[in-house]
Amino acid sequence: MWYIYNNKEVWGIFMPIPTEILDSWSKQGATKTPKILREKIEKVLTDDRSKIKRKNLLDIYLQGSYRNNTNILGSSDVDIVVQSKATFFSNISQLDTYEREIYNKTFDDATYTWRYFKNDVIETLQNAFGSSNVKIGNKSIKVITENYEADVIPCFEYRKYVSFGNNEVDREYISGIKFYTTNENNIVINYPKKHYTFGVDKNKRVNNNYKPTVRIFKNIKKRLLEQQKITKKVTSSYFIENLLYNIPDQYFNIDNSSIRITNILNWLNNNIDSFSTFVCQNKQINLFGSAQEQWNEEDAREFIFEVNKFWSKW
Structure with a gap:
């Protein structure tokens, strides 16, 4: 459906989880x-x-x-x-x-x-x-x-x-x-130090919305596991962070978390056949492949599919 944000028409599956819930999921844990x-x-x-x-x-x-x-x-x-x-x-x-x-x-x-x-x-x-x-x-x-x-x-x-x-x-x-x-x-x-540095850079570029967004997706993953919609084999928190790193910065530059997640899900749905171009956050390794530090494309598609279902049926 189309909806209006900042006086612009935007296409999206706008059936969001309430913003107050998403904002609570975006909070960082123990430090x-x-x-x-x-x-x-x-x-x-x-x-x-x-x-x-x-x-x-x-x-x-x-x-x-x-x-x-x-x-x-x-x-x-x-x-x-x-x-x-x-x-x-x-x-x-x-x-x-x-x-x-x-x-x-x-x-x-x-x-x-x-x-x-x-x-x-x-x-x-x-x-x-x-x-x-x-x-x-x-x-x-x-x-x-x-x-x-x-x-x-x-x-x-x-x-x-x-x-x-x-x-x-x-x-x-x-x-x-x-x-x-x-x-x-x-x-x-x-390359954990490269991963850290590029994550910090991206977070700065998008008004500090990147890392809270990663935490929201991790909370969704946690609930999908609890509901037995996915298994631990399908994805890890590390792969979720790498997946989201590939999304262009403009999709994070929205302070409203409901609209931001909606736009990100739409981008993932539209680019699900472009996994071969995705890289890890360290920019040294392709995200998808058969190595220990890479993700399986089929598992990634399953994860995105279940996140979409979770989002639309809230």
Whole structure:
């Protein structure tokens, strides 16, 4: 149907969830407790009893919804990256032959491998929190505390080199993280710091409406799960955020949340066959594909379909 907004005719499925409900869903969840938990994990991993080699070269930071300020009320799991700066993985596929020769002369193979590092992290956490409170998952190590569960991700820096010269000033790379899954030994590469930076930039460009919008969609996902309209397999909060990042800025530049969500749903419906052009928020990886860090197109279509039904039948 057509409706009028700011003296303009706009097309939309205008049967909105009341604005006051959407505004409550847009609110951010806890911020203090995740910060305290990260600091607690950092203290354990860097103190004198830590088993980690060169523990002074750790970069420990929040990842996911708590880092990106898109966590909703009631969220519990806190993603914490434990990145060793003692060594790194690299990708030199974009370098020419001359640059690769310089690279190979510059660096030796690492002696402290990721597997040794991961085992040191696990042992240190078990000693501090108790073996029964530390569960080794496929992608992370879950640490169970009184109020929150931390998903700790041991990783090395991943450097995707763009250029490599004889001097540091002539070397350019895109920095991410890399680790292996426990069960399949699959490679996982991601760019959490890029994800954070581009999310902050988009939020600023759209009058701070981007992150509240992400939280609204996460609340809708939560209710779809509760109603068993979708399963956890269909989507994650991470993929929802990446999906919405691809929507042009003008669709977020509307303060009325009902109209904003309506326009966003219409845009998604009109562009559902353009998934091949969608990128992750880090701008380094395509959103859809078969890799660990990518989404399945069929699952995405199912999610959008169920969100539309939820919206229209409120």
